[in-house]
Amino acid sequence: MPGSEKPVIFFDGVCGFCNRFVDFVMWADVRREILFSPVQGETSVKFSLYQNQPPREWKIAYADEKGVYEGADAILLVLRRLGGLWRLPALLIYVPRPVKDYFYGVISRNRYSIFGKRETCRVPSPEERERFLP
Incomplete structure (x- = not known):
């Protein structure tokens, strides 16, 4: 986030x-520089990222020293930050936004039916805890 030391991914x-x-x-970030915060957590509430939005409309968000990004741009910027070969798919950042938003929207709107939905938020393991914000 602007002024923050480490970037943060906000996720459902x-x-x-x-x-x-x-x-x-978490696997690909060998430098362990990216932090995570569930949308349902205190950190995302503090930054008002998802106020007045129903869960179906939540998008993944990525905040770094330059700003806050949502949807496809968030995912592609995370890939770019991971470096190495992950930078190749990040080149899709140059695809026009309406095209990226369309495909992201199709997946996002159907994510629960395609990939499932947990009853409760993820509970980080002891090894993961240092990378998760409340």
């Missing part, structure tokens, strides 16, 4: 797809 804590993306980033 009960979404199966979102949790898989978090697992992937």
Whole structure:
């Protein structure tokens, strides 16, 4: 987030797809510089990222020193930050926004039916705790 030391991914804590993306980033982020916060947590409430939005409309968000990004741009900027070969799919950042938003929207609106929904938010393991914000 602007002024913050480490970037943060805000994700739907009960979404199966979102949790898989978090697992992937935790694995691929060898520098361990990206933090995570569930949308349902105190941190996202503090920054008013999802006020007055029903859960179906929540988008993944990524906040770094330059700003806050949502949806496809958030995912692509995370891939860029991971570096290495993950930068290749990040080149899709140059696809026109309406095209990216369309495909992101199709997946996002159907994420619970395609990838499942947990009953409760993810509980980080002891090893993961240092990377999760409340």
